[in-house]
Amino acid sequence: xxxxxxxxxxxxxxxxxxxxxxxxxxxxxxxxxxxDFVTPRGKRSPVxxxxxxxxxxxxxxxxxxxxxQDGELVRSFEQTNELDxxxxxxxxxxxxxYYSASDFLRQLEAYxxxxxxxxxxxxxxxxxxxxxGGSGPIVDMVNNQRVHDLILGFHAASKPIGAICYGVAxxxxxxxxxxxxxxIAGKHVTGHCIEYDYHDGTGFVGTDFNMGPPPYVxxxxxxxxxxxxxxxxxxxxxxxxxxxxxxxxxARSLQCSHEFGDRFVDVLTGGLKRSGW
Numbered sequence: 607x608x609x610x611x612x613x614x615x616x617x618x619x620x621x622x623x624x625x626x627x628x629x630x631x632x633x634x635x636x637x638x639x640x641x642d643f644v645t646p647r648g649k650r651s652p653v654x655x656x657x658x659x660x661x662x663x664x665x666x667x668x669x670x671x672x673x674x675q676d677g678e679l680v681r682s683f684e685q686t687n688e689l690d691x692x693x694x695x696x697x698x699x700x701x702x703x704y705y706s707a708s709d710f711l712r713q714l715e716a717y718x719x720x721x722x723x724x725x726x727x728x729x730x731x732x733x734x735x736x737x738x739g740g741s742g743p744i745v746d747m748v749n750n751q752r753v754h755d756l757i758l759g760f761h762a763a764s765k766p767i768g769a770i771c772y773g774v775a776x777x778x779x780x781x782x783x784x785x786x787x788x789x790i791a792g793k794h795v796t797g798h799c800i801e802y803d804y805h806d807g808t809g810f811v812g813t814d815f816n817m818g819p820p821p822y823v824x825x826x827x828x829x830x831x832x833x834x835x836x837x838x839x840x841x842x843x844x845x846x847x848x849x850x851x852x853x854x855x856x857a858r859s860l861q862c863s864h865e866f867g868d869r870f871v872d873v874l875t876g877g878l879k880r881s882g883w
Contacts, residue, residue, distance in 0.1 A: 633867025648694025655812025739771025
């Protein structure tokens with residue numbers, strides 16, 4: 607059990623969508639939870655400019671998606687020093703060795719020992735993890751072995767794992783290195799539906815980086831990962847889509863941020879196991 611009511615927010619060094627952190631963070635703080643923040647190498651995650659701009663027009667949805675209220679909440683959070691104490695995931699979890707490494711077997715054994723210790727420490731310190739969304743996670747969270755190992759630790763311990771927007775994609779690839787099975791197989795999840803996908807890097811507007819469209823269709827990889835016994839719920843046409851299938855709490859996109867926080871609180875404080883379908 608964790609020492610205190612605390613959540614670890616995993617964030618991208620390439621930017622986060624403001625309300626997808628601040629929405630659930632405010633709900634969880636109101637319920638008495640504190641936060642730590644971690645990025646792959648300890649660099650503070652920058653807020654993506656469109657997520658603070660109420661005039662930003664989102665092409666796929668044909669509407670300005672950042673409300674004035676949400677923009678102000680994010681700007682107020684950015685004025686605090688909370689993200690200045692961002693932790694470094696590469697210092698918390700070991701890197702798995704290449705098969706071509708010299709003395710591979712000994713290195714692999716050492717990796718598993720260090721990984722177990724890192725997972726146990728994270729489980730001691732935190733009640734849940736939050737995988738924050740935005741375009742940034744595509745770059746350095748989704749296919750990040752250390753992020754996967756953190757997720758696998760919480761999954762094995764049956765402790766809550768929350769993910770929103772492109773943060774959900776990390777759940778597809780967080781797999782045991784030997785079994786290689788999807789941990790969301792048979793589960794009900796939501797995430798960015800294909801109708802919400804942008805054509806040309808709109809999620810990085812205002813930054814000096816543009817990778818073009820997403821390198822994968824999140825709806826398709828989630829559908830494949832949950833398999834025939836599970837279900838992907840896009841809920842296109844509905845304003846929000848938040849699914850709880852314990853230990854996972856998944857949310858489609860920024861419009862779901864506050865509801866996502868409510869369900870996260872329900873899971874942690876009320877024992878909610880299933881919701882949204």
